[in-house]
Amino acid sequence: MLAFHLAMDRTALDAWGNPEDIGATTVAGPIAVSGKILFGSLDSPVSGGLYAATQGQYRVTYPFNEHATLLEGELALTDEDRGVTEVYGPGDSWIIAQGTTVLWDIRSAAIRKSYLAVSLSV
Template sequence: MHSYITQAQQTELADWGAPEDIGAETVSGPIQCSGSIDLGSTEGPVFGGLYAATRGVYRVVYPFHEHATVMQGEVELTDERTGVSNLYRQGDSWLIKKGTPVRWTIKSDRVLKSYLATTAGLEGDRN
């Protein structure tokens, strides 16, 4: 079992570089990304862990399906296909479908999320 407790979360995360180093595009920054993979690996069909990024704006087309929960900070996610934006704070969660273009606007000095991702196709996917 791996616990992520919001009040006590001070985990050391690996430096993942700029958004471009993880397949995204910086719109305004600089932004520093960091994270951990605590389940599986990015080469496998399922992986999860923690991800953090500093204040700024970046765009990414999701290369996987993701469920995530904000543990610290505040981020606005915009689905660039529909223009719909939602503001997420500690305890809020989302599901993002693989292939969705998303604009991340990080409003706090740092945002931290826990995530579970899969690259597998999903039977009965309902958009």
């Protein structure tokens, strides 16, 4: 079992570079992203762990289905396919379907989330 709490110790994450290094496009930045895969691997159909990013905006078309919970910070996610924006704070969760294009607007100095990613063959 992996437990994620809002008040948990902030595990050091691995530097993942910038949004382009994870298949996204920076809109406003610079942005640094980091993470740690704690379940599965990049090649697994199911994986999960922690992800963090610094303030800015980037756009990504999701290569997997994701359930995530924001652990710290504030961000707005815009589903560009539907034109809907939701603002999230610590403890809030979302589900994003594979293939959805999302604009990330990180409004605080940084965000951190826990996530579970499920890739389906297309």
